[in-house]
Amino acid sequence: MNISKFVLSFILSITLFAQTSWAQMASTEALFKQPVTVSAKEKVIQFSAREDVSKILEQMDVDPKMIEARVASMTDEEALKIASQIETLPAGGSSLIGAAVFVFVLLLITDILGLTKVFGFTRSVR
Amino acid sequence: MSPRSDLCGSTSIEMISSYWQSRTSYVPRLSRDELDGRTLIPGKGGTLQVELVVTARANGLLVYTLNPTLDALISELEKQHPVIVLINRGYSWYPLWHYAPVTGYDSKNQTILMHFSDQPNEALPIETFAALWKRSDNWGVVLLPPGHLPASASAKTFLRSAYEFEKMGMRDDAIIAYKSALRRWPKDIDILFALANAYYHAHRLSDAEQSYRKLLSSEPAHPLALNNLADLLCRTGRSKEALRVLDKAVTDNIKMQSIIKATRKEIAEGCTPLRKNQ
Numbered sequence: 001m002n003i004s005k006f007v008l009s010f011i012l013s014i015t016l017f018a019q020t021s022w023a024q025m026a027s028t029e030a031l032f033k034q035p036v037t038v039s040a041k042e043k044v045i046q047f048s049a050r051e052d053v054s055k056i057l058e059q060m061d062v063d064p065k066m067i068e069a070r071v072a073s074m075t076d077e078e079a080l081k082i083a084s085q086i087e088t089l090p091a092g093g094s095s096l097i098g099a100a101v102f103v104f105v106l107l108l109i110t111d112i113l114g115l116t117k118v119f120g121f122t123r124s125v126r
Numbered sequence: 127m128s129p130r131s132d133l134c135g136s137t138s139i140e141m142i143s144s145y146w147q148s149r150t151s152y153v154p155r156l157s158r159d160e161l162d163g164r165t166l167i168p169g170k171g172g173t174l175q176v177e178l179v180v181t182a183r184a185n186g187l188l189v190y191t192l193n194p195t196l197d198a199l200i201s202e203l204e205k206q207h208p209v210i211v212l213i214n215r216g217y218s219w220y221p222l223w224h225y226a227p228v229t230g231y232d233s234k235n236q237t238i239l240m241h242f243s244d245q246p247n248e249a250l251p252i253e254t255f256a257a258l259w260k261r262s263d264n265w266g267v268v269l270l271p272p273g274h275l276p277a278s279a280s281a282k283t284f285l286r287s288a289y290e291f292e293k294m295g296m297r298d299d300a301i302i303a304y305k306s307a308l309r310r311w312p313k314d315i316d317i318l319f320a321l322a323n324a325y326y327h328a329h330r331l332s333d334a335e336q337s338y339r340k341l342l343s344s345e346p347a348h349p350l351a352l353n354n355l356a357d358l359l360c361r362t363g364r365s366k367e368a369l370r371v372l373d374k375a376v377t378d379n380i381k382m383q384s385i386i387k388a389t390r391k392e393i394a395e396g397c398t399p400l401r402k403n404q
Binding site: 024025026027028029030031032057059060061062063065066069070073074075078081082086089090091092093107110114115116117118120124 | 132133134135163164166167168169170171172173174175176177178179180181183184212213214215216217221222223224225242243244250251253254257258262285286289290292293294316319320323324326349350353354357382385388389392
């Protein structure tokens, strides 16, 4: 564990204890998970997931001004999912730029057969 | 409105938002620039499903993940609930992922109407649609103003979507969603519990008390509700009644036991009074 992680978990443990004024309330969260409250260790993992997501977004050229708002709007589970699966998650929006001619022709044919739908001008024969 | 190639996620949210804005009192919270800035990952050339969900919620819409079936999709469309789907326009080995709002189903012609590219209600043969949709394991989300319920919703899944508002600090939206869920599932214990807790945290203490009591009238031994009601009673100066309520809370769950113990200790030591909001 490097210094910054240590400092981070220290700060986090303080904020965790600061929230214990609600220790006597059973949270709605209890309806979804077996443990009634999330353990401090799990909290640290989830917290570092948020850090990881910020880094990933930065590396992937996301507008730095937006990163904080994006990460802040995620639940722990959502942040964890991005942090752990970013490589394999699909991203809707890919445009055709860069597609080889072969793929282009193939897509045109399969578009007409109704197996794909890339071009606005094709009408499936189905 | 035409989808901009990398921004089909943002554009889909925007289209659904304006759909609801024109039909209900719903008001979007984010501008187009904010929607774009929150959804696009240039390094991935598009938008992740997770971030589409997160951004739609931040825009004030409840996000319900559809059951992955054509039947569930059609039941939403029949209620005039547009659905954003993720489809693969290319191949599994050359994926071209794309989000598009599905707006209708034409049973006569067996077509799915969707805002595929730049024109509304473009008709796609249902077989073609099904083939493209299958490649995302039939992923789709219904986006609704908090007072509306998905046609295909189950109580538990809906509660989770509503609770996500609360987790993100949008408590008023969560309360609206819980209340509308209770209209469909009036006896649902979990929804009552979530609503009572939301009222409690919003310091709407009489509403909270009423909801806990309503829950306990159909499930008198609910340990979580008993505990929270005891806490509320104590913090509103009724320690004796609080103890009587807490005595009924029995559970095998160790963490729950420690919460009950904490409540008991708190009652013995005197509770911090809560300020009422109403």
